[in-house]
Amino acid sequence: MTLRIYNSLTRRLDPLQPLEPGHVRMYVCGMTVYDLCHLGHARSMVAFDVVQRWLKASGLRVTYVRNITDIDDKIIARALKNGETIRSLTDRMVEALHADADALGIERPDFEPRATEFVPQMLNLIGRLEAKGLAYRSDNGDVNYAVRAFAGYGKLSGKSLDELRAGERVAVGDGKRDPLDFVLWKAAKPEEPDEAKWDSPYGVGRPGWHIECSAMSCEMLGESFDIHGGGADLQFPHHENEIAQSEGATGQPLARIWMHNGFVRVDNEKMSKSLGNFFTIRQVLEKFDAETVRFFIVRAHYRSPLNYSDQHLEDARAALKRLYTTLDAVPPQPVAAIDWAEPHAAHFKAAMDEDFGTPEAIAVLFELAAEVNRTRDARLSGLLRALGGTLGLLQQDPQAFLRAGAGLDEVAIAARIAERAAAKAARDFATADRIRAELAAQGVVLKDGPGGTTWERA
Numbered sequence: 001m002t003l004r005i006y007n008s009l010t011r012r013l014d015p016l017q018p019l020e021p022g023h024v025r026m027y028v029c030g031m032t033v034y035d036l037c038h039l040g041h042a043r044s045m046v047a048f049d050v051v052q053r054w055l056k057a058s059g060l061r062v063t064y065v066r067n068i069t070d071i072d073d074k075i076i077a078r079a080l081k082n083g084e085t086i087r088s089l090t091d092r093m094v095e096a097l098h099a100d101a102d103a104l105g106i107e108r109p110d111f112e113p114r115a116t117e118f119v120p121q122m123l124n125l126i127g128r129l130e131a132k133g134l135a136y137r138s139d140n141g142d143v144n145y146a147v148r149a150f151a152g153y154g155k156l157s158g159k160s161l162d163e164l165r166a167g168e169r170v171a172v173g174d175g176k177r178d179p180l181d182f183v184l185w186k187a188a189k190p191e192e193p194d195e196a197k198w199d200s201p202y203g204v205g206r207p208g209w210h211i212e213c214s215a216m217s218c219e220m221l222g223e224s225f226d227i228h229g230g231g232a233d234l235q236f237p238h239h240e241n242e243i244a245q246s247e248g249a250t251g252q253p254l255a256r257i258w259m260h261n262g263f264v265r266v267d268n269e270k271m272s273k274s275l276g277n278f279f280t281i282r283q284v285l286e287k288f289d290a291e292t293v294r295f296f297i298v299r300a301h302y303r304s305p306l307n308y309s310d311q312h313l314e315d316a317r318a319a320l321k322r323l324y325t326t327l328d329a330v331p332p333q334p335v336a337a338i339d340w341a342e343p344h345a346a347h348f349k350a351a352m353d354e355d356f357g358t359p360e361a362i363a364v365l366f367e368l369a370a371e372v373n374r375t376r377d378a379r380l381s382g383l384l385r386a387l388g389g390t391l392g393l394l395q396q397d398p399q400a401f402l403r404a405g406a407g408l409d410e411v412a413i414a415a416r417i418a419e420r421a422a423a424k425a426a427r428d429f430a431t432a433d434r435i436r437a438e439l440a441a442q443g444v445v446l447k448d449g450p451g452g453t454t455w456e457r458a
Contacts, residue, residue, distance in 0.1 A: 003058060003353045005227070006303060008235060008258040009156055013355060016257065018226050023061045026052065027217040027255070029230035029238065030112070032069040033093035034078040036280040037100050039271060039308055040264045044231045046294055047261040047302040049106045050391055051229070054352050057338075057390040065220050066109040068094060070116050072209055076196050086195050090114075100281040103290045105392040113216045115207065119198050121215040122207045126184045128249040138175025141187025143202050145210075147180040150244045156258060157236040164236075182241055183208040210241040217254070218246060228255035235260050261302045267309050279308070289404055291396065292317040298391050299362045303355075319366075321402065323388070325456075326369040328398035332381035338390075344368045344380075348387050358391065365394075402456035413444055417453050420446075 004013040018024050028048045031041055052064045069075075070090040079089045098108075126143055129135035134149050147153050147161070154160055165180055188197045188204040197204050217225065223246070230239065239258065246254040263270070266277040284293055287310070296316035300306050340349050344364055351360035365388060372381045388394030403410070416435055423431040436446050439455070447454050 003055075004355060005257050005259060006355045007256075008260050009255075011158070014257060016226070018060070019224060019256070022059075023063070024055050024227065025063045025221040025225035026055075026065070026227040026229065027213070027221055027225060028064070028066045028109075028228075029213055029234055030066040030068050031093075031097055032072055032074060033090045033097060034072075034075040035093065036282060037097050038278060038280050039266075039284060040231060041097075042100070042104060042281050042284075042293070043264050043297055043306055044229075044261050045101055045106050046104060046297045046392075048229050048259075050298060050302070050358065051227075051259070051356060052109075053107070053390055053392060054356060058353075062110070063221065064109040065111045065113065065217065067213060067216050068097075068112055068114045069209065069212065070094075070114045071196060071206055076192055080193070086193065096282075100285075103285060104281070104294050105290065105395075107392075111220055113220060115212040115216070118212065118216050118219060119207060121219050122211045123185075123200050125211060125215050125218070125245065125249055127201070129184070129245065132248065134244075134248045135184055136177065137202060140175040141203050141205065142175050142183050143185035144176055144181045145184055145241070145244060145248075146177065147182070147244065148178055150248045152247065153180075153240065153244050156240045156243055159236075182210060182237065184211050184245070210238055211245060213238070214242050214245040214249075214254075217242075218250070223250040223254075224252045225255055227257045227259060229259040229261070232260045232262055259302075262305045265305055265307045268307055271308070284308075284313075288313045288317065289401075291393065291401065292320055295320045295393060298358050298393065301355075301357065301359055320393075321456075323365060323369050323384070323394060324396070324398045324401045326372050327381060327385060327394065328402060328456075330372050330376050330378055330381040332385040333378040335382045335386040338383065338386050342383065344371070345383060345387065352390075361387075361391065399454075399456075413439065413455055417446065417455065421453065 003016045005016055006012070007014040016024070026048075028044070031037060048064075048066070052062050055062045068090075071086065075086060075090060079086045082089060101108075126135055129145065130137075130143070134146055135143055136146055137143050154164060157164070161180065184207070185200060185202050186205050186208055187202075188206065196206055198206055217228070228239065228242075235258075243254050265271060266279070269275060269277060271278055292313060293316075296313055297306065299316065299319075338345055340346060344367065347367075348361050348364040351357040351364065365384060368380060368384045368387070371377070372384060385394050416439055420432045420435040423429070423435065439446060444455050447456065
């Protein structure tokens with residue numbers, strides 16, 4: 001089956017046909033590093049981590065680029081507020097980003113360019129746009145993009161220029177000829193630190209936000225590449241503006257396929273600091289283990305809204321526990337390579353090849369787990385683990401996962417189990433039952449079997 005992806009540009013499922021056979025080049029808009037990553041960032045990072053994992057599992061070579069925005073108004077304001085340099089702030093936030101992403105099992109992209117490292121390329125692109133009449137210098141020192149001079153503007157958002165302009169007003173003194181025009185180069189302000197200023201043919205200043213991704217993607221992947229991704233909030237205006245910049249300069253389609261992951265909601269409300277329902281990744285990981293959070297994200301389709309609540313995370317933990325319980329009961333036989341002709345694997349592949357259908361793929365994992373529980377087949381258990389691995393799941397030691405988060409440490413639990421065994425040997429069943437109940441109250445469930453007593457987290 002041909003891998004088909006929902007293309008935000010064409011508004012249909014399009015087959016993936018790499019420009020270079022066997023090699024997929026993918027660019028995903030990353031984080032603006034002025035603060036810790038939140039749940040929305042986690043959703044996007046996990047979604048495109050699954051995409052690149054599945055492309056590789058399908059036998060394709062992948063060049064994955066995810067940028068870092070390390071210069072913009074929010075970064076400058078936060079650094080000044082903190083009394084630190086921009087570089088100090090952004091280095092610290094990048095380190096935190098990596099720690100959070102690593103915890104969630106997100107593989108590092110092949111390249112992670114910083115905007116500040118590509119200012120010359122941005123200036124070159126602005127120069128090309130100016131030469132084509134698509135950019136103009138304003139009296140205030142800014143350089144703006146002339147949206148109405150680019151015939152294809154609005155094709156990604158699906159809106160006409162008149163629809164996009166509705167309700168817009170030109171701010172006094174902003175130097176724009178049209179409300180839809182956007183800034184490519186921002187003239188420096190006296191109060192901004194020197195590290196936020198670059199020399200240019202347009203005077204001292206810094207790049208606008210949109211130009212950075214056009215410059216970095218074209219520099220690292222070529223003027224045309226296969227997949228461009230990001231959150232749904234970026235479709236307009238950021239990605240629309242990227243198309244205008246890149247295609248206006250090169251005359252070539254920027255990306256064949258545009259992918260956008262859905263929004264995160266919290267208890268059915270939009271996640272927002274003003275509503276008090278805004279959570280960083282670290283806050284969530286204080287309450288739930290990282291693989292449960294990843295499983296919660298993956299079992300929803302990447303384009304659908306994702307509704308976060310503690311109950312949904314508890315449900316995810318219970319569901320993931322069922323899969324690990326199977327792997328614990330039937331130790332998996334190692335799988336050198338997945339046999340995609342095997343019925344469960346074929347069903348899994350069909351789901352993933354249809355726009356990365358993770359909900360259906362996860363359902364296959366539970367069907368396979370039921371088969372393993374029925375047959376006690378170590379080969380099928382190995383397949384369960386291997387298929388989970390293509391989603392970044394089920395790679396922990398089952399006992400380690402099942403025991404994680406118990407209220408007592410392992411030494412203390414082992415001592416109580418031994419005490420209970422002694423009570424049972426002495427036929428003191430009341431004491432044995434009391435120990436079981438006490439451990440259960442502390443989140444430890446005992447399981448008696450032919451090989452002795454084992455335990456797991458409730």
